[in-house]
Amino acid sequence: MKRVPVEVEPRYEIFVGPGALARAGDLLEGRRRVAVVSQAGIAARYATELRGAIGAPTELFLMDDGEEAKSLATVEWLGRELARWGLLRDDAIVALGGGVVGDTAGFVAAVYHRGIAVAQVPTTLLAMVDAAIGGKTAVNLPEGKNLVGAFHHPIGVLADPETLSSLPEREFRSGLGEVAKYALLTDVVEDPTGLTGVLRLHAAEVLARDPVVLGEVVARCAAIKAAVVARDPLEQTGERATLNLGHTLGHALETAGAYDLTHGEAVAIGLVFAGALAGACERVGVDVVDRYQAVPQALGLPTEVPDGEALDPAELVALMRRDKKAAGGLTFVLPGPNGIERVDDPPEHALRYAFASVGIGVG
Ligand SMILES: NC(=O)c1ccc[n+]([C@@H]2O[C@H](COP(=O)([O-])OP(=O)(O)OC[C@H]3O[C@@H](n4cnc5c(N)ncnc54)[C@H](O)[C@@H]3O)[C@@H](O)[C@H]2O)c1
Structure with missing residues (x-):
């Protein structure tokens, strides 16, 4: 079992490895009752094992699937269910799912x-390497994603890579895009143990979902996110923004929505784009540009937009300007001589080159 500390206040640990769910006993020791929140398909597979590990009485609360269920209506429903069950201030909730x-x-x-x-x-x-770590919680409004939320750190994270064996392929690939991002965030090519x-x-082995190799990969990704979160727990210094590597174009492609790319596939193309853009801005050499292509490719992720010649780069630029992190300008997170940095308004010729390198707008 790997243990990754998250040095925030109060400190907590991420347990990664086969059998991690059994740690729920220690983690929740002494609680009077524990509410397990999940979804039907996940609970059918993993709730019995998890509830069995928890010493206190538990009750299972099943919410619906999908982004539409991440709503204030679900918050009200769940809050009322918890109140009727008698959950009190010193009890606990366990979130079992994505x-x-x-x-x-x-x-x-x-x-x-x-x-x-x-x-x-x-x-x-995706939840093991990203969403479960860092204390950001939120639900959606009809007006936009994650608009109502709070920082609330967990008391612990239990990630068993064996649970990934039942994950639909599309969801697995979505997480791989984030894995590629973490690899490039800490890219030290000379270090074979990196x-x-x-x-x-x-x-x-990663693609075959080997739980031992996946455990290694998840623990490394979790450690990278944990370190960034510890340095910028409330997203105030700008350091957390480096976690958006590959996401500026990725989000625009998802919003443009034409090709049914998963989040991870869109991020993978965004990473290739970021490498090419950094190269065209003369921030990095061709070796780095190549690596921004090779890492997503090794994970079987797309490195070009399918039928990208039909996409208008100007439309994507307009979408990227509207990104909530861009504040009106055109902001990217790019590699450079001082590591990963925010870069505003890159030159037109560099953008053209980067779009072409992922097959956008070129016939
Ligand atoms: N809080 C954060 O810091 C943070 C970071 C990144 C993403 N997010 C949020 O995470 C959400 C996306 O999460 P996701 O990609 O995990 O999607 P998800 O939670 O919708 O899960 C995807 C699907 O897989 C199913 N599933 C989950 N685990 C399974 C398993 N082991 N076996 C079989 N089926 C399983 C789910 O029921 C669901 O149908 C978005 O709402 C996004 O905003 C939050």
């Missing part, structure tokens, strides 16, 4: 009785 369950149950934990303890038990690759090296040597 980012949708984690964000919703995490937000309910942040506001129920003005804040009660929550443990995150992520069951998607994440880039592990992915290069063991891409086949």
Whole structure:
């Protein structure tokens, strides 16, 4: 079992490895009762094991699937269910599921009785390496994603890579885009023990969802996110923005929505774009540009937009300007001589080159 500390106040740990769910006993020891929040398909597979590990009486609360369920209506429904069950201030909630369950149950934990303890038990690759770590919780409004939320750190995170065996392929690939991002964020190619090296040597095992290799990869990604979160727990210094590597174009492609790309596939193309843009701005050499292509490719992710010649770069630029993190300008997170940095308004010729390198707007 790997243990990754998250040095925030109060400190907590991420347990990664087969059997991680059994740690729920220690983590929730002494609680009077524990509410397990999940979704039907996930609970059918993993709730019995999890509830069996928890010493206190538990009750299962099943929310619906999908982004639409990440809503204030679900928050009200769950809050009322918890009140009827008699959940009190010193009890706890466990979120068993992907980012949708984690964000919703995490937000309910942040506001129920003005804040009660929550443990995150992520069951998607994306939630294991990203959503379950860092204390950001939120639900959506019809006006936009994640508009109502709070910072509320979990008391612990339990990630068992064996649960990923039942994850639909599309969801697994979505998490792989974030894995590629973490590898490039800490890209030290000379170090074969670094994440880039592990992915290069063991891409086949990752794709076959080998739980031992996945455990190694998840723990490394979690450690990278944990370190960034510890330095910028409330997203105030700008450091957390480096986690948006590959996401500026990625989000615009998702919003443009024409090609049914998963989040991770869109991020993968965004990473190739970011590498090419950094190269065209003469921030990095061709070796780095090549690596921004090779890492997503090794994970079987797309490096070009399918039928990208039909996309208008000007339309994507307009979408990127509207990105909530861009504040009106055109902002990217790019590699450079001083590491990963925010870069505003890159020159037109560099943008043209980067778009062409992912097959956008070129016939
Ligand atoms: N809080 C954060 O810091 C943060 C960071 C990134 C993303 N997010 C949020 O995470 C959400 C996306 O999360 P996601 O990608 O995990 O999607 P998700 O939670 O919707 O899960 C995807 C699907 O897989 C199913 N599933 C989950 N685990 C399974 C398993 N082990 N076996 C079989 N099926 C399983 C779910 O029921 C669901 O149908 C978004 O709402 C996003 O905003 C939050």
